[in-house]
Amino acid sequence: MTASPVREIGVGLVSVGWMGRLHSRAYRSVPFVYPELGLRPRLVQAADTAEAGRSYATDVLGYESAVADYREVLANPDVDVVSICAPNFLHAEVGVAAARAGKHIWIEKPAGRGAHETAAIRDAVVDAGVQSAVGFNYRQPPAIQRARQLIGEGALGRITNVRGRFFGGFSADPQSPRAWRFVRETSGSGVLGDLMGHLVDLVHFLLGPIGSVTASTGTFITERPGLAGTPDEGRMLPVENDDYANMLLRFDDSALAAGALGTLDASWLAVGPKAEYAIEVFGTEGSLRWDFERLNELELAIRRPGESLGYTRLLADETFPEFARFQPGSGTSMGYDDLKTIEAKKFLLAVAGQPSDTSTIHDGLASAQVLTAAEESAASGQWVETPVVPGHTGHVR
Ligand SMILES: NC(=O)c1ccc[n+]([C@@H]2O[C@H](COP(=O)([O-])OP(=O)(O)OC[C@H]3O[C@@H](n4cnc5c(N)ncnc54)[C@H](O)[C@@H]3O)[C@@H](O)[C@H]2O)c1
Structure with missing residues (x-):
């Protein structure tokens, strides 16, 4: 080199x-x-x-x-x-x-x-x-990069549906204080902008732009103690945004998965899951699934006529994008910090004027458009269309 x-x-x-x-x-x-x-x-x-x-x-x-x-x-x-x-x-x-x-x-x-x-x-x-x-x-794990390749190569056939759940337990304790995340002025929406925003981007990255959504949101821990060391210490204060959100989706016609449907949900109150950020993609010829809690694994099932096969667990190795940069052999796990290192590399390559597949602010806007549509839908109970953002790097046909 x-x-x-x-x-x-x-x-x-x-x-x-x-x-x-x-x-x-x-x-x-x-x-x-x-x-x-x-x-x-x-x-x-x-x-x-x-x-x-x-x-x-x-x-x-x-x-x-x-x-x-x-x-x-x-x-x-x-x-x-x-x-x-x-x-x-x-x-x-x-x-x-x-x-x-x-x-x-x-x-x-x-x-x-x-x-x-x-x-x-x-x-x-x-x-x-x-x-x-x-x-x-969550675009960066080698298993997700490999999943995108497989979907793009048509290994799953025509995509029929996607199911995603981003379930964190980091706000499950009702006694955890009312930090900036729970206040509309300082955070905007709650888990919608937080975990659901990641999940929407992951869906865009793997399958292409979402075209319309219908959504619901809920707040189940409605007050939390004021932050220690502030005038609010010792008082219970209202939580002003959502701690659970879900949506049904249809893809835009430009998406790789045009015609497919999906269900997504996100919670930061889940008792049990710690960082169960998982996605499952189904097609006419196969399926794949991935979960951040096991970020080095990709599960893949390919239909074979006359055989009844379930998922096979693939462990990331040097044949997966980026893996060999971090570890010489399969079975040695990468971690969250490594994902940020890949992200930093892609950003700096773009800054240096070199080819890069970094996410961009156009992708940030694409995710935000879907979240804003979800908030509108949660208020109205209607399906809401989401405009496709020029310059996004989602998976198109
Ligand atoms: N990519 C991911 O997976 C991921 C994970 C966690 C957080 N985030 C995002 O990262 C951002 C920061 O989250 P975090 O968990 O690091 O927050 P944090 O609460 O750990 O840290 C926030 C910091 O901001 C500082 N700060 C507050 N007001 C400031 C000001 N006016 N000027 C400069 N600094 C100020 C605080 O002192 C604190 O050090 C959020 O937008 C969050 O959504 C992303």
């Missing part, structure tokens, strides 16, 4: 929470996992309003400096790309300002609080001519 000339890329980070730390580790891993690309991220500056986030950025992650006001990061001439890992309410404000400042953006999902805000970020990105990526990490 021929090495590319080394290209230093200055990284700015907005918010040093779970995702901010993970983006930072992913940038650092890129030169180790993909040395031949010559991409050298340099962790320049991080912003967080919390002192603990700022000191973690400099003392642990290795940023050269950390500030309280994200606008300093956007004004920093050494920063080429900005990872936007703030709570949802800041995404549109920071995303639009970053693009206008000429920075390429890797923004966590949901990109905006609904389609309106996400379209504003898309417009700013397009106007500024900068690159974008959205944190749709």
Whole structure:
């Protein structure tokens, strides 16, 4: 393999929470996992309003400096790309300002609080001519990449239906505090924008754009204790958004799975599943299924006349996309951090002007359009059509 000339890329980070730390580790891993690309991220500056986030950025992650006001990061001439890992309410404000400042953006999902805000970020990105990526990490597992290849090759025949469930247990405890995720102003929708947004993108990635939906949402833990250390400590406060959502879907005519139907549901209250982010695709000749809790496995069933065969478990190995970059042999599991490293590589390749199959803000808008349609449908009880977003990277015919 021929090495590319080394290209230093200055990284700015907005918010040093779970995702901010993970983006930072992913940038650092890129030169180790993909040395031949010559991409050298340099962790320049991080912003967080919390002192603990700022000191973690400099003392642990290795940023050269950390500030309280994200606008300093956007004004920093050494920063080429900005990872936007703030709570949802800041995404549109920071995303639009970053693009206008000429920075390429890797923004966590949901990109905006609904389609309106996400379209504003898309417009700013397009106007500024900068690159974008959205944190749709469930596109990246080698098993999912292989599943997309199999579906594209027609291995499952004509797709008839998809069934997806993203069930997390991380908010199942009614005593877990009312953090920003449970407040409409700071989060937008609840599990709809959170887990369902990932699932919708995964459906787009594997099968193509969704054309219309009908949906229901529910809130089952209706109050939670106020955050410790704030004036709300010791009080019970209302949960303002959904903690369960489901939808029926039809695909757009442009989709690879045009004509197929689907059912999706998402919960962050599930007792039992921890991160059961699962999808199952059925076709006239076969089926496949995948679950994040076993991310290195793809189950595949191909119909054979006269035989009654069930699923076969394929364990990711060097024949699956990206796997050999991380582990030399099958059976050695990859993990969540690795998915973010693949995502970082794809984003940085696009920033470097090289071919890349990164997700983009167009995909963020495509997912947001479906979620906004689902909210409309949940309110009206009607089917709602979802416009296809130009520039999306979903699976088309
Ligand atoms: N891709 C995924 O699978 C995934 C997983 C978890 C979270 N997310 C998304 O990532 C984003 C962040 O989630 P998280 O779990 O990392 O959050 P978190 O609660 O762990 O961290 C949020 C951080 O934002 C900081 N912050 C708050 N206000 C700020 C401001 N005005 N300026 C700068 N920093 C500020 C806080 O101090 C905190 O450090 C959310 O949009 C979430 O939906 C994505």
